[in-house]
Amino acid sequence: MGVIWVKLTMKKNMSMRRFSAVALVGLTIVFTTGCSMIQGFLGGGTSKTESLNQQGQLMGVPDREGWIQDIPMGMVPIRGGTFFMGQADEDVAATQINFNRQVTIDAFLMDAEEITNNEYRQFLQAIQDTASQNYLNFVQPDTTVWSTDFAYHMGDKMMRYYFIHQAFDNYPVVGVSWDATQEFANWRTQWFNTGLQNSARDSLPPEALMPNFRLPTEAEWEYSARGGRDIVKYPWGGPYVTNKSGCLLANFKPGRGNYINDGYPYTAPVNSFLPNPFNLYNMSGNVAEWCQDDFTPVYNALVWDLNPVFIENDPNSPHYEKKVVRGGSWKDISYYLQTGTRTFEYKEVKSSYIGFRCAMDYLGSGSQGFSY
DSSP, X not given: OOOEEEEEEEEOOTTOTTOOSXXXXXXXXXXXXXXXXXXXXXXXXXXXXXXXHHTTOOOOOSSOOOOOOXXXXXXXXXXXXXXXXXXXXXXXXXXXXXXXXXXXXXXXXXXXXXXXXXXXXXXXXXXXXXXXXXXXHHHSOOTTHHHHXXXXXXXXXXXXXXXXXXXXXXXXXXXXXXXXHHHHHHHHHHHXXXXXXXXXXXXXXXXXXXXXXXXXXXXXXXXXXXXXXXXXXXXXXSSSSBOTXXXXXXXXXXXXXXXXXXXXXXXXXXXXXXXXXXXXXXXXXXXXXXXXXXXXXXXXXXXXXXXXXOOOOOTTSTTTTEEEEESOOTTSOGGGGSTTOOEEXXXXXOOSSEEOOOEEEOOSSTTTXXXX
């Protein structure tokens, strides 16, 4: 039972002028005539790995399957990258305290569209038999916001029908607080992983479950809104809010208040208007969107430049109750649609112009397997 040493050497073609030196790659493999050791090194049977473990070799824990992350329906993979975070246009008031800064974002997943009325109703129906009435009241969208948000406004139609009528099923849910979005994300995580367990032949170990759904961080949101382009004013890339034909590119308040000019006096279906290069819809306009971060006016000066997030868990902090809101809405002028414009709202507030979408961590190195 001898030991054989095999050395593989690869030499670059010397005639290629762009290589000034010979590139050598050496691979040394040790194996016995029984092939058990080479199987162990190169992914042989589990029994061999277990046998080597028992012999005191460092082979890792056996019986661990490979990892493939499922992409939930409605989500798109966002390739990691580096961009300049901050105002993309002249904004003297903001740039004095929120200067542009280079930031790197790791790959993650994000909902292509805002969460709809019908999707949020699925959440309410799933918990109605087990949750307390107080909890149901807490997460239930407040439809009165259509009348109370604006003085002397006839919002009865929206208040009565917006959340319950099928005509608005594909419109973004509103009237939900930041706290309620956390409950939705927790439920969605449990619901999705339960579905994976039910569809699996064998029970899945905890490490095989998908990461949690959550709100996107402010940095993730801005990076996604720009669609992989640096320092663009709007998600569609150009500096204007209309195309060459004069058509508006988002649902917002144009001019002095010509709400109907974009086709929708209030919100629009979540797949309205063209998506940005990351295939994300309505990253500007329609409804503003909750982010995970607490709000501070000096965000870029405080956070790290790799996957930044600003969260203070101290209830006594002046930032604790303020949550970042991004993207502008159907009632906002175009300034709030810009990718770098920052606003906030108190986390318990429910309004007719703030909705949300979810994100999820991508568990992998870089962006392997991403389609673009």
